[in-house]
Amino acid sequence: MTPPDFVQVFRQSSPYFNAHRDSTVVIYLDGTALQHGDAALPLIQDLALLQSLDVRIVLVAGARPFIDSEMQAQGLDWQCHQGLRITRKEHLPAVAQAVGQMRIELESWFSSAQAKQSYAVRPLFISSGNWVMAKPLGIIDGIDFQHTGAVRRIETDPIKGVLDMGHIALLTSQAYSMTGDIFNLSSMDVAIEAAIALEADKLIWLVDSEHLNAARAALPTELSANDMPALLDKANLPDSTNKLLRDSYRAAQEVDRVHLLDRSQDGALLRELFTLDGVGIMINQNDYDMVRQATIEDIGGILSLLDPLEASGALVKRPREQLEMEIDYFTVLERDGTIIGCAALYPYTDNAAAELAAFAIDNKYRRGGRGGKLLAEIEKRARLAGIKTLFLLTTQTMHWFIRHGFVQADISALPSQRAQLYNFQRRSAVFTKDLA
Ligand SMILES: CC(C)(COP(=O)(O)OP(=O)(O)OC[C@H]1O[C@@H](n2cnc3c(N)ncnc32)[C@H](O)[C@@H]1OP(=O)(O)O)[C@@H](O)C(=O)NCCC(=O)NCCS
Known part of the structure; x- marks a missing residue:
């Protein structure tokens, strides 16, 4: 970049530094991104940069591919209904093993992100805890989901405490009930409920490019939640993208802005947050x-x-x-x-x-x-x-x-x-x- 280009870009981005400072952003990262070793590193470095700019980050990491691999390795079979895994009691050790493995890998990437990046940021810590209380999902269409749960409550005070210390707060799909039972939850639901409970300024989905491509072909890149039901009814989207957008619509009832970003696009997070036009799809809360x-x-x-x-x-x-x-x-x-x-x-x-x-x-x-x-x-x-x-x-x-x-x-x-x-x-x- 030539010096005048740099100056122009820096000037254009500068209003966003103030706008995002002290804002709370819930970022969902699907598990596939975390399975491919160094491919996740630029993303982790961008999260570190955002955190150093005083953005309060809650990271919700999906563990589905880790759980699939661990279950396969242990020779366990499973069924899904409505896109959700039915978690049986005998699955729980494999789920715990997989989520634990993902957490360890994330922690190690966050530690190495600091060493590997060329720009100086402050020490980077990622913290997690028993902050998501679960309840059983129960019986749907006559099918007992057993240890597949739903969010009962998000404990916002300890999460805010961790954010106040300048840490990134990590939430996963594992949660606990009042009776001490372990539940496996949809991590996307955890992200939505956390964004709502924390009154987050933004919820950002970092997802596969196929969702972005399908959504871009059918919808404007900036839309108001008001317009979504009609647009989604007309759009011929693959089921998984349709579900993601309907989830986004649900979140946008309460969260000011919901963004969909391609996790494989280098710098997508920074470009979305610090440039006027962004690179993803943005859904604005209903605006009167x-x-x-x-x-x-x-x-x-x-x-x-x-x-x-x-x-x-x-x-x-x-x-x-x-x-x-x-x-x-x-x-x-x-x-x-x-x-x-x-x-x-x-x-x-x-x-x-x-x-x-x-x-x-x-x-x-x-x-x-x-x-x-x-x-x-x-x-x-x-x-x-x-x-x-x-x-x-x-x-x-x-x-x-x-x-x-x-x-x-x-x-x-x-x-x-x-x-x-x-x-x-x-x-x-x-x-x-x-x-x-
Ligand atoms: C200028 C105007 C359009 C701003 O509308 P608004 O909806 O209040 O704008 P915003 O909410 O985005 O901004 C409000 C801020 O601007 C400030 N502001 C309003 N009028 C101002 C003025 N004449 N000079 C300096 N600051 C002013 C307010 O004090 C407020 O500051 P704060 O955020 O620190 O409290 C509105 O005040 C207006 O209609 N003014 C009369 C018409 C006019 O003068 N138009 C310009 C003709 S060229």
Whole structure:
């Protein structure tokens, strides 16, 4: 990477350092990733890097392939129903052996990750404990699942204690009941329940590329949980991918963001968390505020939003007729059918610049991050339209825009058609933002 590229990448990633600091992220890693020795090392190193950036990581490691191998080695047979293994009492020693083996290997990788990585991070510890309480799954479709269990409770206090110490907390598929019985659980269920109980900011599935390929072919890469049931009903997905996405939907009812990543893609975790577009599939928790293109029916709502701001001089007056002609330039933020925010983007195609104007959030809904969200959406739309630079004129909101990456510029930075219309009495400050 050339020095200017590095500087640009570093600058673009920097907002995410703050955003992820002290956030709790539950990461599910399927057992296959852990079976192939050194192949898991780059991933473990990325986890170490994340942890050194003060991301609080709960790692849920799937042990299924380890258990399969151990059962085969011990000559044990087993049945599955609805994709879940029926764990008999005689399976338990093999399950314990396999999960123990996986834990030892993980611990050894985390120890060697520190020695093998070229960047310095602080000492890396991974801790585990009896933090998942289980109950029997019981009898389903007339089949007794015996020692296959379900999550009864996640003991969040000790997990948070371990995270406070800067350790990675490890959860596996093994859990215990109040009566001391051992149960084998679906580690994906453990991940979901842990993310919910810990009020995690994110749940990340690190899974096989086949899931990502199938999901990408059928779904957008960023979707709202609201839209998922309808999309999944229409999509023709393999059963295992369908189940993973339905599990993600369940998690997204409570967890802000659920991400699906290809575990074999080098740096997928870092690229997903520290770049604007990411590399996986992201599911946002149901969002009651909707950003959408404005239509002529929104004129009344936009006028009532802008009127008081125009009266106070914060915004320039736009008569209804002008709004009607320019409605295609407007984006609105709607909540329960009411317009609570709007913004206009006027393109100046010659130099791939666009003016951001009439940017407002209803007074009642301010300071909830909606302005930032609306701006992010406008920037996304501008990028898609090939716009390289945003500019705006403001008299009262300079600092808000500076906080969002705009820099003050001279009137000469405006496209010439716009510079000619500059109102020298209003003396607005000019701000620009490079979208490249
Ligand atoms: C600017 C505006 C869109 C922000 O909307 P919002 O939904 O409150 O934005 P966010 O929640 O993302 O950001 C809120 C933060 O910005 C700060 N902020 C709001 N207006 C500000 C201003 N004029 N200058 C500096 N900071 C400002 C708030 O104090 C708050 O800070 P905090 O997070 O430290 O508490 C909204 O205040 C607004 O509609 N203002 C009037 C219209 C306007 O001036 N538009 C710009 C015309 S160019």
